[in-house]
Amino acid sequence: xxxxxxxxxxxPDGWAADVRIEFAGxxxxxxxxxxxxxxxxxxxxxxxxxxxxxxxxxxxxxxxGLAETAGNGPDSFWSWREAMYRFLAHVTPxxxxxxxxxxxxxxxxxxxxxxxEFHYLHHAPDGRPYDDLGExxxxxxxxxxSTGISLTLxxxxxxxxxxxxxxxxxxxxRFVNSPERFLALLERARAQIAALPGANVGVAPxxxxxxAPDDLAALLDAVPSGPVHIHVAxxxxxxxxxxxxxxxxxxxxxxxxxxxxxxxxxxxxxxxxEAETQALARSQAVAGLCPITEANLGDGLxxxxxxxxxxxxxxxxxxxxxxIDAAAELxxxxxxxxxxxxARNLIAPPGASSGRTLFDTALRGGAQAxxxxxxxxxxxxxxxxxxxxxxxxxxxxxxxxxxxDGWIFAGDRTMVRDVWAGGRRVVEQGRHVGRTVQHRRYATxxxxxxxxx
Amino acid sequence: xxxxxxxxxxxPDGWAADVRIEFAGxxxxxxxxxxxxxxxxxxxxxxxxxxxxxxxxxxxxxxxGLAETAGNGPDSFWSWREAMYRFLAHVTPxxxxxxxxxxxxxxxxxxxxxxxEFHYLHHAPDGRPYDDLGExxxxxxxxxxSTGISLTLxxxxxxxxxxxxxxxxxxxxRFVNSPERFLALLERARAQIAALPGANVGVAPxxxxxxAPDDLAALLDAVPSGPVHIHVAxxxxxxxxxxxxxxxxxxxxxxxxxxxxxxxxxxxxxxxxEAETQALARSQAVAGLCPITEANLGDGLxxxxxxxxxxxxxxxxxxxxxxIDAAAELxxxxxxxxxxxxARNLIAPPGASSGRTLFDTALRGGAQAxxxxxxxxxxxxxxxxxxxxxxxxxxxxxxxxxxxDGWIFAGDRTMVRDVWAGGRRVVEQGRHVGRTVQHRRYATxxxxxxxxx
Numbered sequence: 038x039x040x041x042x043x044x045x046x047x048x049p050d051g052w053a054a055d056v057r058i059e060f061a062g063x064x065x066x067x068x069x070x071x072x073x074x075x076x077x078x079x080x081x082x083x084x085x086x087x088x089x090x091x092x093x094x095x096x097x098x099x100x101x102g103l104a105e106t107a108g109n110g111p112d113s114f115w116s117w118r119e120a121m122y123r124f125l126a127h128v129t130p131x132x133x134x135x136x137x138x139x140x141x142x143x144x145x146x147x148x149x150x151x152x153x154e155f156h157y158l159h160h161a162p163d164g165r166p167y168d169d170l171g172e173x174x175x176x177x178x179x180x181x182x183s184t185g186i187s188l189t190l191x192x193x194x195x196x197x198x199x200x201x202x203x204x205x206x207x208x209x210x211r212f213v214n215s216p217e218r219f220l221a222l223l224e225r226a227r228a229q230i231a232a233l234p235g236a237n238v239g240v241a242p243x244x245x246x247x248x249a250p251d252d253l254a255a256l257l258d259a260v261p262s263g264p265v266h267i268h269v270a271x272x273x274x275x276x277x278x279x280x281x282x283x284x285x286x287x288x289x290x291x292x293x294x295x296x297x298x299x300x301x302x303x304x305x306x307x308x309x310x311e312a313e314t315q316a317l318a319r320s321q322a323v324a325g326l327c328p329i330t331e332a333n334l335g336d337g338l339x340x341x342x343x344x345x346x347x348x349x350x351x352x353x354x355x356x357x358x359x360x361i362d363a364a365a366e367l368x369x370x371x372x373x374x375x376x377x378x379x380a381r382n383l384i385a386p387p388g389a390s391s392g393r394t395l396f397d398t399a400l401r402g403g404a405q406a407x408x409x410x411x412x413x414x415x416x417x418x419x420x421x422x423x424x425x426x427x428x429x430x431x432x433x434x435x436x437x438x439x440x441x442d443g444w445i446f447a448g449d450r451t452m453v454r455d456v457w458a459g460g461r462r463v464v465e466q467g468r469h470v471g472r473t474v475q476h477r478r479y480a481t482x483x484x485x486x487x488x489x490x
Numbered sequence: 491x492x493x494x495x496x497x498x499x500x501x502p503d504g505w506a507a508d509v510r511i512e513f514a515g516x517x518x519x520x521x522x523x524x525x526x527x528x529x530x531x532x533x534x535x536x537x538x539x540x541x542x543x544x545x546x547x548x549x550x551x552x553x554x555g556l557a558e559t560a561g562n563g564p565d566s567f568w569s570w571r572e573a574m575y576r577f578l579a580h581v582t583p584x585x586x587x588x589x590x591x592x593x594x595x596x597x598x599x600x601x602x603x604x605x606x607e608f609h610y611l612h613h614a615p616d617g618r619p620y621d622d623l624g625e626x627x628x629x630x631x632x633x634x635x636s637t638g639i640s641l642t643l644x645x646x647x648x649x650x651x652x653x654x655x656x657x658x659x660x661x662x663x664r665f666v667n668s669p670e671r672f673l674a675l676l677e678r679a680r681a682q683i684a685a686l687p688g689a690n691v692g693v694a695p696x697x698x699x700x701x702a703p704d705d706l707a708a709l710l711d712a713v714p715s716g717p718v719h720i721h722v723a724x725x726x727x728x729x730x731x732x733x734x735x736x737x738x739x740x741x742x743x744x745x746x747x748x749x750x751x752x753x754x755x756x757x758x759x760x761x762x763x764e765a766e767t768q769a770l771a772r773s774q775a776v777a778g779l780c781p782i783t784e785a786n787l788g789d790g791l792x793x794x795x796x797x798x799x800x801x802x803x804x805x806x807x808x809x810x811x812x813x814i815d816a817a818a819e820l821x822x823x824x825x826x827x828x829x830x831x832x833a834r835n836l837i838a839p840p841g842a843s844s845g846r847t848l849f850d851t852a853l854r855g856g857a858q859a860x861x862x863x864x865x866x867x868x869x870x871x872x873x874x875x876x877x878x879x880x881x882x883x884x885x886x887x888x889x890x891x892x893x894x895d896g897w898i899f900a901g902d903r904t905m906v907r908d909v910w911a912g913g914r915r916v917v918e919q920g921r922h923v924g925r926t927v928q929h930r931r932y933a934t935x936x937x938x939x940x941x942x943x
Binding site: 102105106107116331332336337360372381385386387388390391392446476479483484 | 785815831
């Protein structure tokens, strides 16, 4: 039994002072506000529930900053994707484990205590499965185990190179499985996470581009519960291709044909009509927004103001992992809206803080998208706590919701001081407890990859 | 004489290894690439020339995160300005010195080695001048002196509450001077910075809103050389008001009536027609872009792609200082363009790195805007050096321009390791050498202000 005592904590019904929290078995066993510290470890800190990072491609962390050179033609998501395919051509299981370990440790240092890994790199460079079909997934699981982040493993079904059954390219062969082999991979994934505390498994049909209607329907029949994540409407070209193929836009197509609801996470959903925006909000599915990556890739802006006005649910993901920072994702999400609408505080209701509104919504949406029953600091919830340093200059004169405004709008990575995930203290004084070894393995793996590429 | 030896350095003609740099009198006395370290202090680091932060209101650092709560009506720049006026109503000279010291130390920690302080808070809360007319300016000068940042002091001329000679509000009385008193303030400023290494003085007619045509013309007659900074076209309402008043848009009006050229810095210039964009680029004036503040305030996006395509000059400023981070300003500048145009690497020419292009342009533009003769690491230039940590995970596999891509697109504040400003080592291992005292003074001043406000 671990007992901690925080100066302040954000509880489901608001801020509380002198909060004593006891952990047992990776969960919050007891929680009392206005409590004496007693024998608890004392933290003069602001305790927040950890956020879920609902969309990650962990290995892409190693590409960060390697695709920022202009090509000879116009650069876009599609030219970036070619760079990503070249990068992954030589990626081995050892590389994936080193890269994912680095990425997950950074997530913990940056305020995320859970991650949804949208895992599509299944096979060897020649496209053949490894002897263990779940070899790559196992490396992701190992990275989660060693760093302590709670993992939602989302094996990706990838079947075709584009709408209407186009052939996959050679670079995509590492992603492809038959429906039968995919179900075997899923079974293997369930076994792989069985011993990992706080882990679960969902499914990720990659996109309407990459999964044909029959395959999507069969997958949903075969897996009737748990998280379903799908990339959708990230790019205008995808919308145009979908229209040419089906006469409908991607979100429209999906909502018309499947019972999209709370188990679903529609990742990006950048390009929607007003009708799609309202329908997605009504569906109670989560919009998986990845503002930093969407800006880096030039995707465009999600219609957050309209979506939130209809009660739409959302969470955030670090996607390409070019930068990993929970506060920065929420900040850029709000800033995109402010720039588009030339106004401020666009999501918060009158009198409410933008920081608190963004945080609460992303906390709930992230937990829902990852199939986690509870979020927030309550008995029974996972013992996932992010402690902010109240002496940071941007927090020192704040209180209550102002701490979230300070973190999100005026913060930097040094504000996150200590982090517990599943009851385990994984970050101390801003550094993951395994950082030295993680950095060394990461650098070695990356040098090795780039020297063979 | 200080001698340093860097593993890598960005020189005006490109990257060099094993660079030995000698300082004398705050300037670079000698510089040699491919040199043995000899008796020099060795740094296994990547040395960059420090960037100029061309637009700051230092005291606003203390408001960071305090204006992110939604009001009852729509929030905008204008409601934010009301919050700022309420905040400054009780600000004293002691507060200004503490806030500016904190802001300038953070600038140095974040890669800026020079600052243009757009200084408008001149008088006591009741609008009367202090016994020393330059009392407030002196506090800014003291903050620069104690932190080591190179200061371009830009005393602001503020004459009216809006276009067409509108009266100033009570909150604005602290900013207002007659033309005669303004020239006395300017004279005082020149004396105040005389002993400060690397400092200079320019003038800042606040905006076309706040300075009538005759006052602007008289000011430019009275001050025929040195930097001229002006806020322009930050808000659509300003454009509409200017059109109603004069029949012209703000940038159009200014370019038609004054010899806007290399001594000018047009701050924001957010809302321009294509013709204005081209004309501003041709003028060789610097566009003073403040992407983080412009996003926070919901100003809108500057037409950077079109402006840069015409050879327009720009630099970056931290403006409201809600966050202070040179790399983050350049990142958001590029990301705004990517989101607007739904494409990537929009400023860099084919084959060039976005990071390098943004950095080089902002380095030149910032130096020009602050009236600094040289920028870059060359003999005779100010000894302003920012050393990045090459072992940071986002730099460890990069080289040359990739280091700038890594810093700008995948960086965080921990990447800046050591900083020299005017030959003085002001940041060590990411921390300003005066940080402990600065933080304490800042917190004390801010608590004092908020308890009296």
